[in-house]
Amino acid sequence: MIQLFNSNDKKMTEKIYPGVFARVKAMTIDGIILLVFMVATSSLFSLFNDVPDVVRVSAFLFIFLLYDPLLTSFWGGTIGHRFTGIRVRKEQDEQSNIQFPQAVLRYIIKALIGWISLLTVGGNKKGKAIHDYVAGSVVVYAKSESELNNVKNTTPTTSLPLLTEE
Numbered sequence: 001m002i003q004l005f006n007s008n009d010k011k012m013t014e015k016i017y018p019g020v021f022a023r024v025k026a027m028t029i030d031g032i033i034l035l036v037f038m039v040a041t042s043s044l045f046s047l048f049n050d051v052p053d054v055v056r057v058s059a060f061l062f063i064f065l066l067y068d069p070l071l072t073s074f075w076g077g078t079i080g081h082r083f084t085g086i087r088v089r090k091e092q093d094e095q096s097n098i099q100f101p102q103a104v105l106r107y108i109i110k111a112l113i114g115w116i117s118l119l120t121v122g123g124n125k126k127g128k129a130i131h132d133y134v135a136g137s138v139v140v141y142a143k144s145e146s147e148l149n150n151v152k153n154t155t156p157t158t159s160l161p162l163l164t165e166e
Helices: 020-046 053-075 079-084 100-123 130-135
Strands: 002-006 086-090 137-141 161-165
Touching (some): 020 053, 053 100, 079 086, 086 100
């Protein structure tokens, strides 16, 4: 009797992390959303006669400075992250959101160095940007790899079909 078998039946799975394109898409969406929030807030203020400048400035600072950290820490990401199917998680526990102080630190670094932070995304296995390294965060896909078809199923090249006789 001749049997055909594979000397290594195990499939290797490699987790895929979002790259620069998914992050830039999320940032673009968030930029548009922030612009809409600011226009809406300005329109709301125009309905009233005397809105103090301190209230106006506070509202815009709140929108601009807390949008990202609040949503990232409580919701796992911004609206842009949600729309593009990515989430920000703790590096040590990819099922958990980062804490608010981590999210604030992450946002400050991201805001200070801007696009430069994304230069490291392609150079590491987890696709971490500089602000992710500083905050101890990682960006992941929201759904499992199998749902997104992002699992690479490979058979090692050393595993060739072999014929045996019994």
